[in-house]
Amino acid sequence: MPASSATAGLLLEHVAGRMPDLRACAFLAKTARDALLSGYQRIGLGKEIPEVISGHAADGNPTRAPHLAIIPLSFTGFPYADGHVLGLAFVPPRHSAILEEESFRKVLRTLAPMDETRGRRVLTLRTKEGTPSGRAFSIGLSPTFEPPAGKRSLDPAWYTRPSQTFATVTPIAADRHLKEEGKARPEELAAQIASACRNINLPEPEAIVTDNHSAIEGAPPAYPSGKSPAWMRWGLPRSLASRPLTHAVIRFAQPIEGPVILGAGRFLGLGLFRPLDPEE
Known part of the structure; x- marks a missing residue:
């Protein structure tokens, strides 16, 4: 799956709410993927979601083609590291231009409106109503293509x-x-x-x-x-x-x-x- 050998993609820095533990990364990533799919619905492209985003072919079956991976960026690999998650990254397959496509940018603008108090866009991820309290979360993530200064663990170079x-x-x-x-x-x-x-x-x-x-x-x-x-x-x-x-x-x-x-x-x-x- 060439998404595994992809270049670094879009970073999502944690800026609000209590971030789930690293051991909940699969639920966090699934919530982020669901948000992306809902974003395409909101801009009127629900029936045209790219296979590289949805992970499903036109017939609804799981795709065999490479598609977007969503990975946690955590405080790991340093002395006294405790594994806490500082954000996510959307990692497209190698040579994919999906993050530069206007439809994806429009989805991102829709999902992450400008937060005037922070001077940056913020995507809010929430678990569905009724999620057990131990798994429920509501967090704010700010999209960026450059790792924030002073936050070494958000630098994709540690992985690439x-x-x-x-x-x-x-x-x-x-x-x-x-x-x-x-x-x-x-x-x-x-x-x-x-x-x-x-x-x-x-x-x-x-x-x-x-x-x-x-x-x-x-x-x-x-x-x-x-x-x-x-x-x-x-x-x-x-x-x-x-x-x-x-x-x-x-x-x-x-x-x-x-x-x-x-x-x-x-x-x-x-x-x-x-x-x-x-x-x-």
């Missing part, structure tokens, strides 16, 4: 710079349900990750290591230990709820350009990799 080694910030949701148990299970997960790389035209990894914990400072584990509270578990939409999760480190023979996003939840912010420096 070339590297031989990448590690997950958010765990990969396996493309297929696992059959193996015990020592064979990590090997099956690694085989699925290698296949996911081939499917998006990335080189075959030289090495893949899977683990419950991330190699990136501040990223939460795939599964909490013991009898942890519900909020410490990754929130997954129904379509992904039964998928096994794993963090991973992958190494390629030659440096490749990010961002790298793999797995069944890649369009909703799961399976997001970050370049890993050799000393890390």
Whole structure:
């Protein structure tokens, strides 16, 4: 899925409301995607939503073509990082001009009116009425194509710079349900990750290591230990709820350009990799 090897797209900086935990990124991304679809409805293009935005072909079936990924930008990868989310990014497939199209710009202007007190446009994302209080949110995000000064974690270069080694910030949701148990299970997960790389035209990894914990400072584990509270578990939409999760480190023979996003939840912010420096 070439959206995984796309260039950085539109940044959405968190400016208002209480941002959900990184482990709720899939719900947050889904709410953002739903907002985009409603924006096309509001400007009279509900029947002409581009496949690259909707993720569905004209017949209503899921598209096989690359489409927009929505990823969380979090405070991770630094000493004392705590994983809190500072915003989102809309990442189009490589070579897609969808973010420059007038229809998309009109949707963005419609969804994100000018906030005179801030002097910038603000998109408000809210969960649907009746959402359980533990999952409900109402936040303001300000769109920009340039990372804000002083907020290093919103710089897409942390995800896009070339590297031989990448590690997950958010765990990969396996493309297929696992059959193996015990020592064979990590090997099956690694085989699925290698296949996911081939499917998006990335080189075959030289090495893949899977683990419950991330190699990136501040990223939460795939599964909490013991009898942890519900909020410490990754929130997954129904379509992904039964998928096994794993963090991973992958190494390629030659440096490749990010961002790298793999797995069944890649369009909703799961399976997001970050370049890993050799000393890390």
